[in-house]
Amino acid sequence: MTAPTKRRGFLSAPPPKPRLDDAEVKRLYPRRRVNVFLGIFLGYAGFYLIRNNVSLVAPLLMEDKGLSTLGIGLIANAVLFAYGLSKFFMATVSDRSNARYFLPIGLALSALTNLFVAFVPWVSGTIAVFATVMFINGWFQGMGWPASGRVLVHWFSTNERGWKTSIWNTAHNVGAAGLGVAAAAALAWTADDWRAAFWFPAVIALAVAVVAFFLIRDTPESEGLPPIEEHRDDPAKVEIDEDSDEQPSMWQFILKHVLTSRVIVLLAVANVFVYALRYGVLNWITVYLADTRGAEVSDGITGFVVFELAGIVGTLLCGWVSDTLFRGYRAGTGMLFMALTAVALVAYWQVPVSAPLWISIALVAVIGGLIYGPVMLIGLQAIDLSPRQVAGTAAGFTGLFGYLLGATLASSGVGLMVQEFGWDVSFAVLTACALLVVGIMWLIGKDEKVLMRAREEKRLAAEAAAADGTASES
Structure with a gap:
């Protein structure tokens, strides 16, 4: 007797179609x-x-x-x-x-x-x-x-x-x-x-x-196409056997590969500090420049705009660097960008009052260009370093920490620090946030390198098997 076909909701992921020629x-x-x-x-x-x-x-x-x-x-x-x-x-x-x-x-x-x-x-x-x-x-x-x-x-x-x-x-x-x-x-x-x-x-x-x-x-499979890893001969960093007889439930998957995953939890913690730094600078540009440089509100708005526009350039540069120069080693790219962010942040903080205002605004642009790279990168690492069955959940988990904790620290936290201790203490804390992310990325990088070595070994083994098959046919 044939088992009844399980009904699928209209939102359910579509099943694979027969492979096209x-x-x-x-x-x-x-x-x-x-x-x-x-x-x-x-x-x-x-x-x-x-x-x-x-x-x-x-x-x-x-x-x-x-x-x-x-x-x-x-x-x-x-x-x-x-x-x-x-x-x-x-x-x-x-x-x-x-x-x-x-x-x-x-x-x-x-x-x-x-x-x-x-x-x-x-x-x-x-x-x-x-x-x-x-x-x-x-x-x-x-x-x-x-x-x-x-x-x-x-x-x-x-x-x-x-x-x-x-x-x-x-x-x-x-x-x-x-x-x-x-x-x-x-x-x-x-x-x-x-x-x-x-x-x-x-x-x-x-x-x-x-x-x-x-x-x-x-x-791709739902369109009758091969998986992207097969099509481009580029194995994923993390793969799970979907054909195994014992398939865990979705929540077991999430528990194992997201909630208790060392890498994903570290990424979520890093995202708290990245968002605190992003909004800790962005939300206070107008107030900081007015308090310390006597700038007009229009000057602060200019800083706000250049921060966002520079973020486009920085995001694209970060993606290119992580693929081309670091060859997929995202943690290394994150360490580089966050270390440079710390340097730019200190420079912005220490600009002499007598210096032209455009220098401060230019440094705002540099910070925006650098910080938006890691903002993008953490979401990318989450989907890179988790099985694709829970990639969206992993990225959402890091975002949960960034928005609920990081954004709060950037708004209420920075406001309270400025009120009670002044701008110097606030910038010291923000700089510490940048350096903490560098340290967390170093820890993540150790696990990422292990996964990358395993991925390369798998790719070489597949190439060797394909070469042996070709030799046998000839």
Whole structure:
């Protein structure tokens, strides 16, 4: 008697299709790789159109709704707090789901939440309701990274993933810039009605979700293509036998390869300090330059902009360096970038008051260019150093620590330190954060080198077996 076929939900990862012939694989694989990359790039950029809208129109909200700065902070923080939680918990769902559906659905739900804010008056009537709705928005936002990570780990192999991930990671800069342009245009059309900064970017995000759906595919196997490791003859650093008779449950997988994995836990701890440093500099540029250099607010905003723009260059450079110069040794790249970040941070801190202001702003750009590399790199290491069955969950786990602990340390922690001890102590602590990451990356690097040696031995063994087979045939 034939066993009944297990029913699959519409979100479930699709099963493998019969393998296509070699000619069709050669024709189809490059096209699919371009399409899925464009899909996750545009899709992830779309999430940033509808994530930080509250902060963007805070002065208008304060005037129209009578909100205080504390109220604005609570509403804005609700998004980030939910995002940090969702990035982990939704990743556990994403790793078993079809990325083609998962990312567009998350983007569409987030867009609908923003439309709800714009067109339902009672949503913005109280801080509690507004913050609750934005918490829901943040939860849907957490469906973007895990699905993108799933696509990256299935469609791009280890020795190219650093460069590809760094390019993809600039999507958040593109999306954030797009939000500024879209919101400015909408506010101009509506005579500064703050609601327009929610509904207009949301409409664009809905269109992006449709485009992403048509471009993304879940895995090569679901398209009748060979796994990327086989196609590019490039074994993964960590592999699990999926054909084993004894398959653990998903939560057993997560417990073993994420929650109790030395490497993943170390990456999560490192992410706390990386995010503390990122936001500890970014969030306080305007205040620091005003306090210590007598700078105008416009000068601080210039620093904010160059920090973000330099992050694009730094992210791309970091990905290229990790693939090309360090040949996939991500921890070595992380140590280099974080050590240079510490040097740039001390230089920014110690600039003489008599020096031209442009020197401080230039150093802000250097810090931004350096710190965004490790921000990208930790997510990349998480998917590199975990089995692909839980790659999204591993990256989400590191993000959970970064947003819930690192961002809090950067905002409340730095503010308290400046108030009680001054800028010198605050910068000493931030510099210590950078050096701590260097030390943690060194520990991670020891495990990574072991995995890389095993991967190289496996690759050489496969080449030798292929050569023996060719010799036997001849």
